[in-house]
Amino acid sequence: MNYRKVLLILIILLLLPLAFDARGQGFGQSQSLFSDIKANRVGDILTVLIYEQSRATQQVETKTEKSQTAEASGGPGVGPFDFIPLFKVDGQAKSTHDGKGENLRNGSLRAKMSVTVVAVRDNGDLVIEGSRTVGVSGDREVITLTGVVRQRDISPENTIDSYLIADAEIHYTGKGNADTAARPGFINRLINWLF
Secondary structure, eight states: OHHHHHHHHHHHHHHHHHHHHHTTOOTTTTOOSSSOOOOOSTTOEEEEEEEEEEEEEEEEEEEEEEEEEEEEOOOSOOGGGTTSOOOOEEEEEEEEEEEEEEEEEEEEEEEEEEEEEEEEOTTSOEEEEEEEEEEETTEEEEEEEEEEEOGGGSOTTSEEEGGGOEEEEEEEEEESHHHHHHSOOHHHHHHHHHO
């Protein structure tokens, strides 16, 4: 009789995970003792390491030169009109243009933030989205990120580098005293807009 009770308890314990799966609770999913826990379904959290650096340089140089010379001459008059000298014209024109322009832009952003998986595509790619807000002494800085991630690009530590995110949109904005102080005044902005 004792063996029957032990056998019955053992069968119940073995069938318990299947009962949870049948109810749609995903018992034991992504919790293997032998594999790393990585984001793979809606609601999972993924850590993004943002290392963005951009540099763009544009140089324009034009050089033109144009030179023109005209000359005409004459001598004293002929016959009874020898007291009237003939005309003499001398002309020279030169035009030179030397123009140079250079546009240089540098941008750098380093951050670490967590995002949430909001959808899983048919091919298994994860659609992610998240934001991070940091407030210090009245200043507020916000980083928002959206994009698409391949599951195989996620590291065993459940992190991914920002350059591996497809269709990535990273926005970094700040509001507060520092932002207000760095912004030109109303009169300066009006003059820049007019001219």
